[in-house]
Amino acid sequence: MSFKLIRFLAILISPLLLSACATLPNLAANQLGPEILTDAGTEALYYSPAGPSEKATQEQIITGFLYAGNGPQDDYAVAREFLTASFSTKWKPSAETLIQSGEAKVISNTGTKIRMEVPFDARVAQDGTYEAVPKSSRFIEFRLLQVSGKWRISAAPNLTILLRPNFGLLFQPVSVYFWDQALTHLVPELRWFPTKGALATRITNALIAGPSPWLEPAVQNLLPKGTKLNINSVTVTAGNAEVDFNAVALKMPTWKRPYLRSQLLATLSEVTGIIDVTISIQRTVQEIAIGSSGLSGSPSNLPVVLTKDGLFHIAGSTTFQINDTQKPVQELDAKGFAISEDETFLALLGDNTVHSYTLGLIGVKDKLVDSRSKLLNPTLDPYNQVWTASAVKGADIKIIDKAGGLVVIPNPYGSGSAIRGITMSPEGSRLAVLHDYYNRSTVDIFPVVRDKTGKVTGLAPRYPLTQYGNSATAIAWVDRVTLAGLIKDKAGVQSLLTTMVGGDSVAGRTTSNGLAVASSIGGNHFYLDSNGDVFASKRFGWEKTLGEVLALRMAGQ
Template identity: 30%
Template sequence: MRGRDRLRALVAGVVLVATVLAGCASIPDSGPVQEGDPITADVPSDVVYTPKGPVADSSQERILRDFISAGTGPQDNYAVAREYLSAGFADAWDARASVTVRPGGGATTRVGEDELEYAFTATATLDGGGHYVPATTSVPTSLGYSFVQEDAQWRISDAPDGTVLNPATFQSIFRAHAVYFYDPSFRYLVPDQRWFLARSSTSTRIASALLDGPSTWLQGAVVSAFPEGTQLSLTAITVDDGTARVDLTSDALSASDTARARMQAQLLASFSTLSTITAVDLSVESTVLDVPDLGGAAPLRDPTVDARPLVVADGVLGFASRSSVSPLPGLGPVVGALAPTSAEASADLSVVVVGTDRGALRVGADGSSLLVDGRAGLAPPTLDDAGWVWSVPVDDARAVTATGADGVPHAVTSTLPAGSAVVSFRVSRDGARALVLLDDQGESRLLVVALLRDSRGVPTALGPPVELAAPTGRPVDATWADQLTVATLTDTGEGSLVSLAEVGGSSAGSGQPSGSATTIVGGNGASSLRVLTAEGSVLEPRGSSWQDTGVVADLLATQR
């Protein structure tokens, strides 16, 4: 199971239990059978919520409570929810502006004769563009509502835009879809996750989001193959026998043959969460475009690595089994002799960046080694696909450096918060982003930042950080499970804990490895994570538990 699928399964289980325990009343269990919306080829079969309209002679409190519950029904542009609004406000309320996820109940307080305040603790918000933002504070959210009487019935005359949903309902009526952009070299596809209503022209929403460009935090780190200004020329995408027919505005005519092929690949990757779409045809204002095959230049999406654990054991770096270690040619003994504290190998296994007590070293398959950063107290250094070594001192998150194969360091403008210790800084396999785990006075902070480069590909700065839901406990290590999911290892005081978080999505626990865990590394999804204990045992997940692989190592290395 891939990392994001496992995470969704975990979250779905958690919210299902929470729904049962809470006795959620969003799904009616009595009354007449009602006909739901027709299922189209573009949308999977999902739960359809059918909220009820206002009950006659309801109090302001009842109207408010039922209005919030009616946010579960997006049919006909939230027509039922609008029944609770006054005639002068019903059309002005923007239900799609945002979603606030509220796991518990809320408290209603009267602040005026015709005014109520609704307060609750949110766990996440979703903006109108489909960007999911986990809450990083437990400070309550307060929303104000005003009331007016119409035909002797209370109605809401003013309310914040957006809806409020519990986690179970949110997971039922919204779905996550990654829209894909390219790294500047066009070698990798980079995901930019969004959430859309599960029953609303999903392919059109995905394509429109793609053409509108990347999320703010990714801008400058990724590129699109679509010429600037390109939009959909029709209001909806049609799907015929598995082929999505995407008609574009005339701006797309300026695209070269290669760009057209990349446009098609970008769309096909972005539609990958829709089982009804297996191919994409491009046209410009109804004129079909010829699109060549990219062949060997096809971009990589979520690249995989060797399934075996890469370790340092018996003085060498190599791939391990229960009984032996197969040294990496030209690298194994050299790395092992450096007394490494960390190691990360390039995708082609030609270079390893090694953390040691004297700094970060770049080791080549020819046996050469170069000290690329001799500063004391570095966090484990990391590589990108272009061969840059990224390093940062544990006690100075603002002092990020990138060093090329020539050994020349380049200072990188850092946006990381000062005052927190850097536990882990890991570049993603697409080279466009970095995962950062910070120790903020014993508490964990988990961030993702874009990596910005100049026209020559030289790293220049980090983009604005995006904060993910912080795992419980003291931070120990973090890794990319796949291109959309990150895993963290923390110490709760009662043992080790592994947590998963989607970049642009929700988070969940992933079990407690036995013993004192020191390192976590990614493989091919969440099911391929591995943990090293202080005793030298390599563990891997098996269902809801962590099992000993039988591999014993001094160090667990990362494969890019």
């Protein structure tokens, strides 16, 4: 069977054939396994792979098994039908998912052992964490034997393999939230799980297990070590998620429990239909008060622009001036800015100087916060602290609060690198940095380490966003988990790229001489070019909306 099987497997795994699985047939409604939904009519149609036929050949067993990896329902029950009875209970398909990036190759075939090489550009671990690994490959091996005259797989890797279009259909990104050290803001970490694979149960277990190592210095896990679900299931009834912990959870102090409820509610609200949470311990419902949500309100979807006359919101070609901004902008001859989400706190960039301003009924209060050379556009955090950086190689990052308190953080890249841009995430726990390194640029996320009062004490090691390659020119936050950036390809063509922190990226339209980018929740993108023109994304391309603009960004960044 060697030549026939090699050819068959090559066709099976080829992108040409499997790309058709991006429109998986909606054959039947299926149950969710350990996740229990008692509401009628909540199940969506879902792809159901076929099990092995009575006289399936070796070729059909291998191909059927690989196709069955597209059906995660009932813990990949159909895929397990292709395995021997003893191996079926040992196989762990959720241990890893490879996102295939090219045609797989059969390396060897001895009749009962097939070895393949699979190219992939990303992987998802059992806990739902996503890792971009461009141009990677993996050797995998299958062993077959006959059981009562029927071919079955007796050994296979603990993983599934999907093309990216299939992955986008079968897996869902969800934000698992953790409190920052000051118990002021919830910080999201993106995880990926099968859309119909006991989603509420999976993300609750992810919350219990805690944050990934890269984010851990910036957040805390409220649950005592050893906490588990009492039974490995989250029941959902009439929009209410019932979470039952084991007895270890009793160790949590009463005052912390409202924070846990808010954390669970924010996380489980990622599941369609869940609007409330009930917490039990050993089947005893806990009466827990409603605490802070930990999530800021929705910011304005209107970008803010800086002109010689002040700061303005723009809606199409119409502008709305932000009060109290004209005078400080003109006095400083401002070139850049950052403004708080509530528009009461402002930082302006002048010539080698950054000033902060308190806006409101009591008038405008001006404070010099930095006077280094080659200063970059500042950024703000939710504590109304101004973050400044300089393009001088090795220059420190400075954080200045309203009272004038100063924290200095050494350049995280060392003395040989120059920072080109900084922007703070909405909750203030992740700093995105664009920097130059040996004639190339990279984009990284640095977790912000704070004490219990919210004071910054340092930056944790970087989490690289490799999707931006080596040629990013501008970055900005879109929402809590997404960044937008302008990148150039090898031919020098600039374009928009949006990237999920802990997820994949989406290439956007080409841009021309873009200097800055701003994106609103919902996917509206804007960019500022070197001529001072602002362009907005429309259905069929970019449309110029405003001219004579000095800087562009969203409030709260």
